[in-house]
Amino acid sequence: MSAIPLSPIAEPWHLPSRGRVAMLSLITGESAIFTIFVVAYIYYIGKSLSGPLPGQVLEIPFFNTVCLLGSSVTIWLAEREIDRGKMRAFAAWWAVTIALGLVFIAGTAMEWHKLIYVDGLTIRTNLFGTTFYSLVGLHATHVVIGLLGLLLILIFTLTGHVTQKHSERIQVFALYWHFVDAVWVVVFTVVYIVGR
Amino acid sequence: MADQTLPIAGTLDVTPRRRSQAQVLEWLHGWVVTVDHKRLGILYVVYSIFFLLVAGVEALAIRWQLAWPGLHILSPQVYNRMFTMHGTTMVFLVGMPILFGFANYLVPLMIGARDMAFPRLNAFSFWLTAFGGLLLYYSFIGGFGLYGMGNAPDVGWWAYAPLTAKAFSPGHATDYWALALIVSGFGTLGTAINVIATTLSMRCRGMSLLRMPLFVWLMLVTSGLTLITITPLTAAQIMLLIDRYLGGHFFDTQAGGSAIVWMHFFWIFGHPEVYVLVMPAFGIASEIIPVFSRKAIFGYPAMVAASVGIAFVSLGVWAHHMFTVGMTSVGNAFFVLSTMLVGIPTGIKIFNWVATLWGGKIRFRVPMLFCLGFLFQFLIAGLTGIMLSAAPFDWQLHNSYFVIAHFHYVLVGAIVFNIFAGIYYWYPKVTGRMLSETLGKWHFWLFLIGFHITFDTMHFVGFLGMPRSIYTYEPDRGWNHLNLVISLGGAVQGIAVLIFAWNLVHSYFKGKEAGNDPWDAWTLEWAAPSPPPVYNFATDPVVRSRRPLWDLKHPDDPDWKYEA
Amino acid sequence: MHSTIRQHGAKATRVSSLLVLCIAMLSSARGWAEGPLGSPNIFAPDSTPANSIVDLSWFVLAITGGIFVTVGGLLVWALVRYRARPTDDESEPAQIYGSTQVEIAWTVIPILIVVVLFLTTARIIFAIQDAPKPQVALDVTVVGHQFWWEYRYPKLGIVTANELHVPVSSALEPRPTYLHLLSADVDHSFWVPQLAGKTDLIPNHPNDMWIDPRHTGVYLGQCAQFCGVEHAKMLLRVYVDTPEQFAAWVEQQKQPGVQDARVAAGRHVFETEACTNCHAIAGTAARGTFGPDLTHLASRSTIAAGAATNTPENLHAWIQDPDHFKPGALMPAMQLNSNQIDELVAYLTTLH
Numbered sequence A: 001m002s003a004i005p006l007s008p009i010a011e012p013w014h015l016p017s018r019g020r021v022a023m024l025s026l027i028t029g030e031s032a033i034f035t036i037f038v039v040a041y042i043y044y045i046g047k048s049l050s051g052p053l054p055g056q057v058l059e060i061p062f063f064n065t066v067c068l069l070g071s072s073v074t075i076w077l078a079e080r081e082i083d084r085g086k087m088r089a090f091a092a093w094w095a096v097t098i099a100l101g102l103v104f105i106a107g108t109a110m111e112w113h114k115l116i117y118v119d120g121l122t123i124r125t126n127l128f129g130t131t132f133y134s135l136v137g138l139h140a141t142h143v144v145i146g147l148l149g150l151l152l153i154l155i156f157t158l159t160g161h162v163t164q165k166h167s168e169r170i171q172v173f174a175l176y177w178h179f180v181d182a183v184w185v186v187v188f189t190v191v192y193i194v195g196r
Numbered sequence B: 001m002a003d004q005t006l007p008i009a010g011t012l013d014v015t016p017r018r019r020s021q022a023q024v025l026e027w028l029h030g031w032v033v034t035v036d037h038k039r040l041g042i043l044y045v046v047y048s049i050f051f052l053l054v055a056g057v058e059a060l061a062i063r064w065q066l067a068w069p070g071l072h073i074l075s076p077q078v079y080n081r082m083f084t085m086h087g088t089t090m091v092f093l094v095g096m097p098i099l100f101g102f103a104n105y106l107v108p109l110m111i112g113a114r115d116m117a118f119p120r121l122n123a124f125s126f127w128l129t130a131f132g133g134l135l136l137y138y139s140f141i142g143g144f145g146l147y148g149m150g151n152a153p154d155v156g157w158w159a160y161a162p163l164t165a166k167a168f169s170p171g172h173a174t175d176y177w178a179l180a181l182i183v184s185g186f187g188t189l190g191t192a193i194n195v196i197a198t199t200l201s202m203r204c205r206g207m208s209l210l211r212m213p214l215f216v217w218l219m220l221v222t223s224g225l226t227l228i229t230i231t232p233l234t235a236a237q238i239m240l241l242i243d244r245y246l247g248g249h250f251f252d253t254q255a256g257g258s259a260i261v262w263m264h265f266f267w268i269f270g271h272p273e274v275y276v277l278v279m280p281a282f283g284i285a286s287e288i289i290p291v292f293s294r295k296a297i298f299g300y301p302a303m304v305a306a307s308v309g310i311a312f313v314s315l316g317v318w319a320h321h322m323f324t325v326g327m328t329s330v331g332n333a334f335f336v337l338s339t340m341l342v343g344i345p346t347g348i349k350i351f352n353w354v355a356t357l358w359g360g361k362i363r364f365r366v367p368m369l370f371c372l373g374f375l376f377q378f379l380i381a382g383l384t385g386i387m388l389s390a391a392p393f394d395w396q397l398h399n400s401y402f403v404i405a406h407f408h409y410v411l412v413g414a415i416v417f418n419i420f421a422g423i424y425y426w427y428p429k430v431t432g433r434m435l436s437e438t439l440g441k442w443h444f445w446l447f448l449i450g451f452h453i454t455f456d457t458m459h460f461v462g463f464l465g466m467p468r469s470i471y472t473y474e475p476d477r478g479w480n481h482l483n484l485v486i487s488l489g490g491a492v493q494g495i496a497v498l499i500f501a502w503n504l505v506h507s508y509f510k511g512k513e514a515g516n517d518p519w520d521a522w523t524l525e526w527a528a529p530s531p532p533p534v535y536n537f538a539t540d541p542v543v544r545s546r547r548p549l550w551d552l553k554h555p556d557d558p559d560w561k562y563e564a
Numbered sequence C: 001m002h003s004t005i006r007q008h009g010a011k012a013t014r015v016s017s018l019l020v021l022c023i024a025m026l027s028s029a030r031g032w033a034e035g036p037l038g039s040p041n042i043f044a045p046d047s048t049p050a051n052s053i054v055d056l057s058w059f060v061l062a063i064t065g066g067i068f069v070t071v072g073g074l075l076v077w078a079l080v081r082y083r084a085r086p087t088d089d090e091s092e093p094a095q096i097y098g099s100t101q102v103e104i105a106w107t108v109i110p111i112l113i114v115v116v117l118f119l120t121t122a123r124i125i126f127a128i129q130d131a132p133k134p135q136v137a138l139d140v141t142v143v144g145h146q147f148w149w150e151y152r153y154p155k156l157g158i159v160t161a162n163e164l165h166v167p168v169s170s171a172l173e174p175r176p177t178y179l180h181l182l183s184a185d186v187d188h189s190f191w192v193p194q195l196a197g198k199t200d201l202i203p204n205h206p207n208d209m210w211i212d213p214r215h216t217g218v219y220l221g222q223c224a225q226f227c228g229v230e231h232a233k234m235l236l237r238v239y240v241d242t243p244e245q246f247a248a249w250v251e252q253q254k255q256p257g258v259q260d261a262r263v264a265a266g267r268h269v270f271e272t273e274a275c276t277n278c279h280a281i282a283g284t285a286a287r288g289t290f291g292p293d294l295t296h297l298a299s300r301s302t303i304a305a306g307a308a309t310n311t312p313e314n315l316h317a318w319i320q321d322p323d324h325f326k327p328g329a330l331m332p333a334m335q336l337n338s339n340q341i342d343e344l345v346a347y348l349t350t351l352h
């Protein structure tokens, strides 16, 4: 029976990992969502009809930012460890990542608490409130989702279900976390630097 | 050529499985829990055809009301719901899912894969889409809000702010609109990711990117475009819901919000969206035209480049829907230019299709007839698009029936025609039986005639100043008889669609046995049995050119000798 | 006085006879008989912006028509010439995979066409949009409401509704009208095809457009942006007056509402029922702004943005139940008895 290939093909056959492709696609789509929110934020800077205004109430969250960006480094270290099969070190760095993420979320919660109860800024107060809570909230939602994922993986690691052969998948997941961090850089710049 | 025994590795000699005697419930359960790309593809297509009938009936209701001035078939409120639901349904519940249905069914087969990259995500996406559709239609019964205001959405498919604000659209109809589209939007996103991962990571040996069938290429480009177009809509709708539920001010013009911003966000989605709809249709044409001309596609690399080019340019043209909102003259001019530029890659596609016909031996079977209808109508539709893109001309034509005519020429004349072509072409593969050629010809000619009666005439009422979205019109404007003609054409289309539906059902039971390769075609899906088994190919195929079955049928003159 | 409905500009006759030809093929002969008299045909322009648009339109139509004939012709030719014939043998035709030269040719030619189209279009955009505003121009502020039009003449101190009056403009004595477009609620669009292209009225986003009608008469149009239930009945009438007529009209509109003792009963109803919450009549206590100004209601030939002609019977029907003409209009049925309504109508018909 002659098959479709009349002669076997010599060249080796490499295809990109589907997980990585899918995650990059997801990130592309998510970026578009964030772009729209960021554009709305920028467009409405200075268009609020009443206060409070960003300059009056926003404080620059340096500590938060350092934590979140730091978590990108720690997750990268974790990725390296699992690639080498050092599962304990992996779990440790992974846990540090989670801790840093939690600090970030706690920081945001405190910031919001102050804005709402001290400054009286809610999502319905003015355009600044609407765009601020939407954009920062959208990002925070992503952090929370990321944290849930991280936590799940940590649990599986501690129960021994994650091994070196999952390194590829871990890296795919880590891509998402890197993305969330990168988005923060944009949000931070727009909200706390440009918009203040 | 009905050679049932093509000796191809990668196929298994399985006689088509007819449904077993198992109980109906079990059969149904099988469909609900399926993760097989072929079954999901079929589900998508059936789902869309169902909604095509629903939205088609809505169109007929619209046309009945407009057949003559001053009719009272529909109240103004109901009319507004009808056109909103018609447009929304046709775009989101017919156009998108049917094309993704084709992609689901065909992409793995065409690239020699066993399934999509993520079968479970695939099923999840379908059910999200389906749920979105149900949610949208549930608004007819569930949309009553305070004081019985509202029902189905009635704000137009573009849903311009601030008409969508709580103050002007009380009740929950608008919420259903936004929620339904967010939900089905996530479904679409999932499918798009899946298609991309499948085409990039699941190709069989030898199926390099530049050997993929054009259909697969166009689905890849479409999916890429989907990633960055459907998401802005989701974002904008989240904002809309924040406004409506949490008291936000994104589009609240009383609090400094901007109506224009919604328009930008909507069309940043809306324009690329129309290319998301049309490119899979291009893909279908790019498969069918060569087979029935008996020639390889002319200028394959140019076709690929043009598709990518269209996708890129289409990201920068959205404000041609907004020439009348008072942009600066420079802004207007910019969008005129970018819009006209789309004509260049699109022209390349049209020319390549015509060149494929050139020198062929054209067989006028039903799929080809529909494709030729597409070619002709898309040419006209594109040219009316160019007229609209000349901003001052658009200041007159915007929101007139000329625009309605333009986009039905694309959406019906190009896309629906190609969907029909695709169904006639691949139905044998999916069911193992041919659709009736006689009924098909009736379907084609009636639909063609009805289409032209309806949509050719619309251009002229547009010239005569008839705006869209009106439930009735003054009897002294010279629009009366033209509208009657338009409505009659709608009825003719309706008859044609009924014939098609009958053909689908009838041929399923009584159609001629198709065999593996009824059209004597060249892409991998025709190497699998009809219908293909769950695993598609018993052994993974290996290809050396764009037309593996051509190579097989013409060992003396294979394609790979010529392709670069 | 405003009896003729304007149709034909200078070259419009040629244009619309062409159109007539096209359309006559599609619609029955009788179908055409009802038009084009009342038809707001975009190819029957009578004002500079509309004229330049038609010039551009013909140019674009000619180019796209040329492309259509060429490409469509090639397509049909290919189908006829290369159809499979019963006499054919089983062999496949020669396989041609492409040609770079041809590919380049049909990329470059469209690029050139696009350049030409773009430059022409851009010229017209700038000519219309950036035209300098002459001193003599009349200013009118147009406010879109769900589902009626408010017109204010800020320099003349006039407020009116639904029927716009502007002076005729000629080459010798140009007197263009500049419209400043606002919206009180949702998006609308001002479209009188024979005078200019449409421009949207968007809340929080003022727009401007201009017209300079060349002939007297009435020009028809309607709201062209979906704005809610009664978008279909938000009709536009533009009255183009001679300078004398216009001056007279202005004088009349500046007067407060007529006070006629014979209809005092109606006036009393008007002022005591809730009408005054929404309507204004200069010279009375009525100051409402939610509905149209009624000071000179009787000088208008239609009511409710063209939904009905302005006759006592229609006024009666309107006040009794606005939904009769305009289901979904934002004026409520006021639950008055027939007698009260008669008195009201008697009063309203004196408001010249």
Ligand code: HEA
Residues within 6 Å of the ligand: B158, B274, B275, B277, B278, B320, B321, B339, B340, B342, B343, B344, B346, B347, B348, B350, B378, B379, B381, B382, B383, B384, B385, B386, B388, B389, B390, B394, B397, B398, B399, B403, B406, B407, B410, B411, B415, C067, C071, C109, C110, C111, C113, C114
């Ligand atoms: C699948 C759908 C689809 C497709 C493919 C297109 C294709 C195009 N459309 Fe269309 N369009 C819609 C669907 C589509 N459109 C819809 C749904 C709306 C209305 C939405 C709403 O308001 O509800 C709309 C509205 C719309 C408008 C806004 C009208 C208005 O509301 O005022 C404009 C304006 O520029 C426009 C332009 C174009 C152009 C230039 C193309 C081009 O892509 C066409 C390119 C093709 C050709 C030009 C023909 C082939 C080329 C050649 C033969 C080469 C030589 C040609 C030249 C050099 C010019 N479209």
Ligand code: HEA
Residues within 6 Å of the ligand: B052, B053, B055, B056, B057, B059, B060, B062, B063, B083, B084, B086, B087, B088, B090, B091, B094, B095, B155, B156, B157, B158, B404, B408, B411, B412, B416, B454, B468, B469, B470, B471, B490, B493, B494, B495, B497, B498
């Ligand atoms: C894919 C997209 C698509 C398709 C296929 C169609 C198909 C048709 N459309 Fe639609 N249309 C839109 C997309 C589409 N439309 C959009 C996006 C809008 C804008 C909406 C908006 O402004 O918000 C619009 C708006 C629109 C309007 C303007 C309404 C208005 O502005 O007031 C009109 C008016 O004539 C119209 C008519 C038609 C007609 C006659 C068909 C025909 O081709 C339909 C033919 C099909 C049938 C006739 C089906 C027949 C079925 C049966 C007979 C089934 C019987 C079955 C059972 C009993 C089970 N459409």
Ligand code: CUA
Residues within 6 Å of the ligand: C144, C145, C146, C147, C187, C188, C189, C223, C224, C225, C226, C227, C228, C231, C232, C234
């Ligand atoms: Cu006002 Cu439509």
Ligand SMILES: [Cu+2]
Residues within 6 Å of the ligand: B270, B271, B274, B318, B320, B321
């Ligand atoms: Cu567009």
